[in-house]
Amino acid sequence: MKNYSYISHLECPKCGEVYEEKKVQQLCKCGSPLLVRYDLEKVKANVSREEIANRPNSLWRYHELLPVHEKENVVTLGEGMTPFEKLPTLGAEYGLNHLYIKDEGVIPTGSFKTRGASVGISKAKELGVNHLAMPTNGNAGAAWALYAAKANIKATIVMPLDAPAITRKEVYIAGGDLHLINGLISDAGKVVGHLVQNHGVYDASTLKEPYRIEGKKTMGYEIVEQFGWKVPDVILYPTGGGVGIIGIYKAIFELQQLGWIKDGKLPRLVAVQAKGCAPIVEAWKKGEKESTFFKDSATCAFGINVPKALGDFLVLEGLYETEGCAIAISDEELLKAQKQVASLEGNFVCPEGAATFAAARILREQGWIQADEHVVCLNTGSGLKYPETVEIKGVETLQPGQEI
Ligand SMILES: *Cc1c(COP(=O)(O)O)cnc(C)c1O
Numbered sequence: 001m002k003n004y005s006y007i008s009h010l011e012c013p014k015c016g017e018v019y020e021e022k023k024v025q026q027l028c029k030c031g032s033p034l035l036v037r038y039d040l041e042k043v044k045a046n047v048s049r050e051e052i053a054n055r056p057n058s059l060w061r062y063h064e065l066l067p068v069h070e071k072e073n074v075v076t077l078g079e080g081m082t083p084f085e086k087l088p089t090l091g092a093e094y095g096l097n098h099l100y101i102k103d104e105g106v107i108p109t110g111s112f113k114t115r116g117a118s119v120g121i122s123k124a125k126e127l128g129v130n131h132l133a134m135p136t137n138g139n140a141g142a143a144w145a146l147y148a149a150k151a152n153i154k155a156t157i158v159m160p161l162d163a164p165a166i167t168r169k170e171v172y173i174a175g176g177d178l179h180l181i182n183g184l185i186s187d188a189g190k191v192v193g194h195l196v197q198n199h200g201v202y203d204a205s206t207l208k209e210p211y212r213i214e215g216k217k218t219m220g221y222e223i224v225e226q227f228g229w230k231v232p233d234v235i236l237y238p239t240g241g242g243v244g245i246i247g248i249y250k251a252i253f254e255l256q257q258l259g260w261i262k263d264g265k266l267p268r269l270v271a272v273q274a275k276g277c278a279p280i281v282e283a284w285k286k287g288e289k290e291s292t293f294f295k296d297s298a299t300c301a302f303g304i305n306v307p308k309a310l311g312d313f314l315v316l317e318g319l320y321e322t323e324g325c326a327i328a329i330s331d332e333e334l335l336k337a338q339k340q341v342a343s344l345e346g347n348f349v350c351p352e353g354a355a356t357f358a359a360a361r362i363l364r365e366q367g368w369i370q371a372d373e374h375v376v377c378l379n380t381g382s383g384l385k386y387p388e389t390v391e392i393k394g395v396e397t398l399q400p401g402q403e404i
């Protein structure tokens with residue numbers, strides 16, 4: 001009998017301690033996030049790339065490499081296998097002959113946070129969790145509340161008052177236990193910490209449970225599969241908590257170990273941040289292994305306003321190991337790129353995703369990216385979730401009968 005999942009155990013990337021996956025685990029004793037490990041030899045013996053390619057268009061097509069044992073526990077809204085498209089017009093504008101978008105704007109809940117929620121909630125269900133809590137800047141809380149509703153798990157979501165209004169409404173409509181805080185995501189984190197400590201609630205905060213990253217890593221699997229089981233030269237990722245970029249890095253290593261990537265090279269990973277919140281960029285410039293708290297952070301790209309990430313050391317490792325880099329983009333530059341992408345290619349990308357396009361342009365200008373390299377920009381969500389970032393200028397209102 002073939003297994004649905006070949007998960008074997010959890011492992012600490014910092015101290016090497018091993019943990020059992022059949023019961024609830026949060027952080028390692030040493031404070032580090034835990035990573036999920038699989039029996040890759042068995043995966044290799046039991047499934048092929050061809051078999052995966054014939055499965056339905058969902059991230060669950062990679063179920064052997066995901067942590068859920070029983071198919072019945074999978075909580076899905078049809079997420080994954082989002083479009084991967086070449087952008088020739090914008091590419092020509094930027095001097096890039098092979099510019100691609102991986103577009104997470106078209107996924108349930110409107111952002112890639114859905115991947116982490118689908119896998120994270122499915123595993124929580126399998127582990128018997130009935131109440132979880134998390135602080136959020138918006139999109140993660142929205143996704144987790146909606147998937148928790150489907151799984152019949154209570155979700156306590158704490159978000160800053162100025163998080164995008166739509167995400168608050170998503171939590172509310174899902175029947176989530178919504179709390180607003182007149183403060184930052186770090187303040188929301190303290191409220192959640194108290195609840196977890198004193199009431200035994202499952203902590204679903206970024207990287208404090210090991211499974212969200214497993215959902216997000218499927219972006220890496222999909223890019224490789226959609227690119228014909230090869231890796232592109234460069235992948236640019238809008239980096240906040242860093243789960244997405246750590247996930248992509250992990251995915252590519254797993255595929256290398258499986259022997260499923262045609263050539264042995266690694267894509268150079270680029271962490272794109274906002275100038276108003278760039279802790280990873282600062283650390284990378286100094287060659288450091290960890291970041292320091294970025295004071296008074298501010299950017300319109302809400303999803304990447306994370307002044308200190310728990311997994312910063314893993315993001316930085318991914319940049320150094322793949323010979324990637326980190327770059328900060330001003331809000332002005334990313335909004336300009338957002339308009340360019342929509343007006344030249346028709347994709348209404350979110351501000352976070354727009355930052356990766358601005359970064360691709362700048363890195364090309366600086367010669368860090370060559371004209372013939374294959375470059376993938378990750379658009380992490382739909383621009384439709386951020387209507388307030390688009391300022392309309394020079395449009396007049398007609399009176400009936402008036403001509404233009
Ligand atoms: C959360 C978020 C990010 C940052 O993702 P991380 O995995 O936390 O680095 C980027 N873009 C959007 C739209 C987000 O919601």
Ligand SMILES: [Zn+2]
Pocket residue numbers: 012013014015016017028029030031032
């Ligand atoms: Zn440890």
